[in-house]
Amino acid sequence: MSKIRGRDTLPEIVVRRRLFAEGWRFRVCDRRFVGRPDVVIPKARTIVDVRGCFWHRHGCKESTMPKSNVAFWMEKWSKNVRRDIRNEADWAKGGWNRIIVWECALAPSRREKTLERLCAKLASWAVERAAAIPRRIPHRLELPRK
Ligand SMILES: [Zn+2]
Numbered sequence: 001m002s003k004i005r006g007r008d009t010l011p012e013i014v015v016r017r018r019l020f021a022e023g024w025r026f027r028v029c030d031r032r033f034v035g036r037p038d039v040v041i042p043k044a045r046t047i048v049d050v051r052g053c054f055w056h057r058h059g060c061k062e063s064t065m066p067k068s069n070v071a072f073w074m075e076k077w078s079k080n081v082r083r084d085i086r087n088e089a090d091w092a093k094g095g096w097n098r099i100i101v102w103e104c105a106l107a108p109s110r111r112e113k114t115l116e117r118l119c120a121k122l123a124s125w126a127v128e129r130a131a132a133i134p135r136r137i138p139h140r141l142e143l144p145r146k
Helices: 010-020 071-092 108-130
Strands: 039-041 046-051 097-102 140-142
Touching: 010 039, 010 046, 010 108, 046 071, 046 108, 071 097, 097 108, 108 140
Parallel strands: 046 097, 097 140
Antiparallel strands: 039 046
């Protein structure tokens, strides 16, 4: 199934540009994973999932409710959310850490802090991976937290 958004949305580009600048190497929309996650970083065994607040129902003020076709939207959102849950479960089963970056966390006033936290987590998870520290449940981080 294709994603709702196309590739290369602005939030994804913002994240990828920063990761690259910090020296992270990654795969984009990797078909080897269900849901073709936006960014896969093998060195930190981490998938970064950049999510649009409206499409994936973050619950923040960007998750507005359209005035018409409400039934259509409800159906669409429920499919998106169910798919997100299935994808995440699959990634976790494979032992992959997961970071969700919500679009609103990349608004100009919050962007720098979000990107710093993202890079700091990746660095610590890469260290853990290099040291082969076993984890039963992969790390999960959500920026911002719901
Ligand atoms: Zn949001």
